[in-house]
Every structure is written in structure tokens, then in C-alpha cells.
Amino acid sequence: MTFQKKIYEGKAKTIFSGPKENTLIQYFKDDATAFNAKKFQVLKGKGEINNLISEYLMGVLSNNEIPNHFIKKISNREQLIHQCKIIPLEVVVRNIAAGSLCKRLGIKEGLIFKDPIIEFYYKNDQLNDPIVNKNHIISFGWSNKEELLEINKISLKVNKILKKKFEYISISLIDFKLEFGRKTFDNSLVVADEISPDSCRLCDMNSKEKFDKDIFRYDKGNLVEAYKKLSIRLGIIK
Numbered sequence: 001m002t003f004q005k006k007i008y009e010g011k012a013k014t015i016f017s018g019p020k021e022n023t024l025i026q027y028f029k030d031d032a033t034a035f036n037a038k039k040f041q042v043l044k045g046k047g048e049i050n051n052l053i054s055e056y057l058m059g060v061l062s063n064n065e066i067p068n069h070f071i072k073k074i075s076n077r078e079q080l081i082h083q084c085k086i087i088p089l090e091v092v093v094r095n096i097a098a099g100s101l102c103k104r105l106g107i108k109e110g111l112i113f114k115d116p117i118i119e120f121y122y123k124n125d126q127l128n129d130p131i132v133n134k135n136h137i138i139s140f141g142w143s144n145k146e147e148l149l150e151i152n153k154i155s156l157k158v159n160k161i162l163k164k165k166f167e168y169i170s171i172s173l174i175d176f177k178l179e180f181g182r183k184t185f186d187n188s189l190v191v192a193d194e195i196s197p198d199s200c201r202l203c204d205m206n207s208k209e210k211f212d213k214d215i216f217r218y219d220k221g222n223l224v225e226a227y228k229k230l231s232i233r234l235g236i237i238k
């Protein structure tokens with residue numbers, strides 16, 4: 001591990017200072033949390049596999065000209081990233097009804113939406129990441145109208161790209177969460193954080209086998225093994 005100054009410790013990752021100005025190091029931990037950290041477990045190997053999957057999926061975004069914070073993987077658990085000012089939002093894109101949407105609105109799990117649904121949540125653990133709308137976001141100065149339009153556009157584009165990528169290996173992208181930041185170097189908007197099965201719902205189109213954190217949330221099996229299986233199907237590992 002690189003020994004740099006710790007800047008921030010999150011639930012699944014720690015952020016350290018980077019080797020150059022405007023860079024940071026993102027370290028993937030083995031910690032698994034759910035229900036706002038009420039459930040916690042250390043799952044050996046999770047950090048390494050998520051580092052690999054996120055490197056791969058951020059690479060897919062870069063290949064499709066989607067701006068993101070990823071620069072390169074520098075060790076089994078570390079990535080060099082662009083330093084960003086994180087926008088305090090979790091942007092959730094849903095293709096199929098699941099999770100909190102079903103609980104909140106009584107919608108039947110598995111309903112396929114004609115068009116993807118985008119939701120915004122305020123990133124705040126103490127408040128349990130409450131759902132917010134565009135008026136809240138603009139009024140509270142978390143973002144502005146133009147930037148939100150850009151966030152919407154990028155989120156839909158990411159959905160299209162990832163959905164296709166997973167469909168190719170017969171996996172449904174049910175929903176996922178994105179975070180955005182503004183690079184300290186030039187203030188440009190980028191996809192930040194990670195894209196991994198910790199922040200997506202993924203299931204086999206035929207067998208309905210799951211490859212995401214719901215396995216841990218609802219004790220449905222071995223999470224690290226499922227993430228490894230997903231990596232093999234994506235061609236990331238053999």
C-alpha cells in the first residue's frame with residue numbers, strides 16, 4: 001500500500017493524498033456495509049475484486065468518452081484518480097423495479113420500465129440518504145440547472161453503455177448508483193467514486209442468479225465468489 005496522507009475514510013474506500021497536485025489515491029477496503037452501516041462485515045478479497053471491476057467499468061466509460069475521475073490502477077487495492085469536489089448526490093438510474101423504489105412506492109419488484117427512471121438522493125449518512133428533487137438540489141446550491149441537465153444526460157448515456165455491456169453477457173442491469181464531482185484541476189464534471197457490484201443490481205437474464213450487494217444485504221450466499229464470477233463473465237479475470 002502507498003503511504004500517503006489519509007484525507008477521508010468512507011464505508012468501502014479510503015481516500016489518500018496523491019503523488020501529484022490534483023490527484024488522489026482511492027483505496028478499496030474489504031468492508032461490506034448495508035442499511036446505512038447497520039450491517040457490517042469484512043469480506044476478504046472484496047476490495048481487490050471491486051478495484052478490478054471498477055477499473056474495467058470506468059475504462060468502458062472512458063472508451064465511450066464519458067468523463068470520469070479514473071486515471072489508473074496502481075496496486076491490487078488502489079487507483080490513482082483525479083481530485084474532485086464531490087457533489088453530495090447519489091444519482092440512481094433504474095431500469096427494473098427493485099429495492100427502495102418498491103418499498104417506498106409499493107411497486108411490484110421486477111416491473112420493467114419503458115424508459116429508465118432517474119432519482120436523486122442527498123448523500124448524508126446521518127439523514128439516511130433521503131430522496132430529493134431538482135428544486136431541492138438547486139435551492140440548496142448543491143448543483144445548478146445546467147449541471148443537472150448534464151448529470152441527467154451523462155447518467156442516461158452511462159446506463160445505455162453499461163446495459164448493453166451486461167446484456168452481451170446475458171446479465172440484466174436492474175439499477176445502479178453514480179456519483180459526480182468537479183475536477184479540482186479545471187472544475188469539469190466527471191463521474192466519480194466507483195462503479196462496481198456494490199453500487200449496481202445485476203442478475204442473470206435466465207437463471208436470475210444475482211451478482212451484487214443484495215447477496216450481502218439479504219444473506220443470499222458468498223458475495224466475493226459472486227463478484228469473481230461476474231469478473232470472469234466480463235472477461236476481467238480467468
Ligand code: 5GP
Binds near residue numbers: 129176199
Ligand atoms: P436502492 O435505492 O434501491 O436501495 O438502490 C438503488 C441502487 O443504487 C442499487 O443498485 C444500490 O446498490 C445503489 N445504491 C443506493 N445507495 C447506495 C449507497 O449508499 N452505496 C452504494 N454503494 N450503492 C448504493
